[in-house]
Amino acid sequence: MSNIVSCRNVSKVFGHADLAVQALQGINLDIHAGDFATLAGPSGSGKTTLLNMIGALDTPSSGEVVIDGQPLARLTAAQLSEIRLHKVGFVFQAYNLIPVLSARENIEFVLELQGVPGAERKERALNALADVALEGLADRRPAQMSGGQQQRVAVARALVSRPAIVLADEPTANLDSKTSEELIALMYRLNQERGTTFVIGTHDPGVMAHSKRHIQLLDGRIDGDGQG
Amino acid sequence: MSGTLHSFIQLAWRNMWRNPRRTLITLVVVSAGLWSILFFNAFLNAWMQSSKDATLKLLIGSGQIHAREYMDNPNIKTVMAPPGARLRAALERPEIAAWSARLVLPGVIQSEYKTRPVNIAGVDPATERRLSSIPAKIVRGRYLNGVDDDGVVLGLHMAKRLKTGLGRRVILMSQNADGTVSEQSFTVVGLFDANQKTEDFYVFTGRAADQRFLHLNAEISEIAFAVPNDADLDPVLTRLRAAAPQLDVRSWRQLSTYLAATDSMMRGVIYIWLAVVFSMMAIGIVNTQLMAVFERLHEFGLLRALGMTPRRVLMMVSLESLFLIGVGCLVGMALAALTIWGLRGGIDLSAFAKGLELVQGGQVLFPKFDLASFVVFPLLIWLLGILVALWPASRAAKASPVEAMRHAT
Numbered sequence A: 001m002s003n004i005v006s007c008r009n010v011s012k013v014f015g016h017a018d019l020a021v022q023a024l025q026g027i028n029l030d031i032h033a034g035d036f037a038t039l040a041g042p043s044g045s046g047k048t049t050l051l052n053m054i055g056a057l058d059t060p061s062s063g064e065v066v067i068d069g070q071p072l073a074r075l076t077a078a079q080l081s082e083i084r085l086h087k088v089g090f091v092f093q094a095y096n097l098i099p100v101l102s103a104r105e106n107i108e109f110v111l112e113l114q115g116v117p118g119a120e121r122k123e124r125a126l127n128a129l130a131d132v133a134l135e136g137l138a139d140r141r142p143a144q145m146s147g148g149q150q151q152r153v154a155v156a157r158a159l160v161s162r163p164a165i166v167l168a169d170e171p172t173a174n175l176d177s178k179t180s181e182e183l184i185a186l187m188y189r190l191n192q193e194r195g196t197t198f199v200i201g202t203h204d205p206g207v208m209a210h211s212k213r214h215i216q217l218l219d220g221r222i223d224g225d226g227q228g
Numbered sequence B: 001m002s003g004t005l006h007s008f009i010q011l012a013w014r015n016m017w018r019n020p021r022r023t024l025i026t027l028v029v030v031s032a033g034l035w036s037i038l039f040f041n042a043f044l045n046a047w048m049q050s051s052k053d054a055t056l057k058l059l060i061g062s063g064q065i066h067a068r069e070y071m072d073n074p075n076i077k078t079v080m081a082p083p084g085a086r087l088r089a090a091l092e093r094p095e096i097a098a099w100s101a102r103l104v105l106p107g108v109i110q111s112e113y114k115t116r117p118v119n120i121a122g123v124d125p126a127t128e129r130r131l132s133s134i135p136a137k138i139v140r141g142r143y144l145n146g147v148d149d150d151g152v153v154l155g156l157h158m159a160k161r162l163k164t165g166l167g168r169r170v171i172l173m174s175q176n177a178d179g180t181v182s183e184q185s186f187t188v189v190g191l192f193d194a195n196q197k198t199e200d201f202y203v204f205t206g207r208a209a210d211q212r213f214l215h216l217n218a219e220i221s222e223i224a225f226a227v228p229n230d231a232d233l234d235p236v237l238t239r240l241r242a243a244a245p246q247l248d249v250r251s252w253r254q255l256s257t258y259l260a261a262t263d264s265m266m267r268g269v270i271y272i273w274l275a276v277v278f279s280m281m282a283i284g285i286v287n288t289q290l291m292a293v294f295e296r297l298h299e300f301g302l303l304r305a306l307g308m309t310p311r312r313v314l315m316m317v318s319l320e321s322l323f324l325i326g327v328g329c330l331v332g333m334a335l336a337a338l339t340i341w342g343l344r345g346g347i348d349l350s351a352f353a354k355g356l357e358l359v360q361g362g363q364v365l366f367p368k369f370d371l372a373s374f375v376v377f378p379l380l381i382w383l384l385g386i387l388v389a390l391w392p393a394s395r396a397a398k399a400s401p402v403e404a405m406r407h408a409t
């Protein structure tokens, strides 16, 4: 199996001296193509911090992260942006969407950043909306959609650029259990049908129930990694 | 990239209207500031124009030609021949609305009671009427009839000083071409009402009569000319100098240094005003844009997380300022144009005329729409505005993509 992401000895320290917080300690982790992995652990165990490393949102204090064959060490902020734009899709806990853009425009925005031409952009955005069963809400602004619908638009946006990996940090935290279940089922289906790689940070047992691989974090270390 | 630009424009435009109250405040600040600059500029220009007109049209004209030594030492030896064919051709060009050849020499005027030094001006009434406003300022009697008219026209104040009046006789004395002093009695045929300085400085008679009086042939001492369009003045001066290289061709700026100084001071004032207004606008723009940026730091973090480079974020936020200030400038321009149009009938300052003694005669100002300032000032405000808005924009560009993951709730 090929590695989409490799973390070698990744540590992350926030702050200095007395106030230093060791958020991650010597993480070694490979994410394989087609993974549908959950990242769990108590609050403060480092889930968000690790997802930030995997997604090139942040750089480790020491150790090495390689995304899709590209080592992240010594990349500039602009170069990291490029990696995120082309290789990573994100679904955050909330406020995923740009409020002044419609669902379709939010999805198209990423394609525009990638330089995809207009006609293709529109078609791909509408297809992505159809994939998450929201084709009817293409012209709605985020404020006119429910939390679950917004998260599905975020999933559609994360997928539309055909990234190597999709990272989701507590994507269901603001949703009721039925909507959570639907969102996870949707991501799982996309993983099954397209082979898209997912890593999902979560507390939600319902989410973990779907996972094919379960990574447990404790105090910034990997406390368990097994097939779910 | 063009697709990206399109979406940036759309996003920036919509973001601009997200907080209509704040947008409106910025629009009001920018448009009121620009309005005040454009209107103040038109007002000052009109004021300058009217005081310039009043001064220059009185006697000076847009410029004058003399013999080289005349300005330093005006006397019977520093006169010159009437214009030859080449100079005449240069004076007859369409840029010059009128020109008038005069014989102006220092002398003395004497009544039964008083003697005063004065400049005796021999003029051609026909050309003088087109150049100078004095013929129209006769309040008693008449102006001169022709070059041979040997009547004399005095200023009101001069007549009062000499205790003379219409129909009375005065004696003019001046050095003549033979080196002796001519002395001759002239009848007062008219009185003019200008400012006191001009009234005390000049008396007028027919040019040929003056030449006979001073034993001259056709010699003159000055040619005054009027160029209605300011922009034509420099080329006209160049042509006249080429046509009469032996003569001294001067513009009104060299002839009336006071007026020239006032003119450049007025231009300075408008830039001081621009600086004052702009500082206030800059504070307003930076304030509102900083607020707008801080409110949306999470969103900029999201854009950075999605793969937007810091530079593109900076561009996008700058684009918002560009629209905001641009719209403000357009509104300010429209308001200023409307105000100037509304005042096209003139601003009557006669109520304040007492306090405006330095503005001779010009009591009604006519503000004019001036295309150049409607291009330059808005552009300046726009560019400077975008420049100061770079600060809030750079703050947005520094938003951390990690912020999009954290504090999500």
Ligand SMILES: Nc1ncnc2c1ncn2[C@@H]1O[C@H](COP(=O)(O)OP(=O)(O)OP(=O)(O)O)[C@@H](O)[C@H]1O
Pocket: A014, A015, A021, A022, A023, A041, A042, A043, A044, A045, A046, A047, A048, A049, A050
């Ligand atoms: N920017 C930061 N500055 C300082 N400390 C930080 C920062 N980000 C995270 N930390 C600390 O690092 C540790 C790991 O945080 P992290 O957010 O990764 O945990 P988490 O597992 O995602 O927790 P939760 O389940 O609450 O989201 C915590 O102790 C946290 O306080």
Ligand SMILES: [Mg+2]
Pocket: A047, A048, A049, A169
């Ligand atoms: Mg977290």
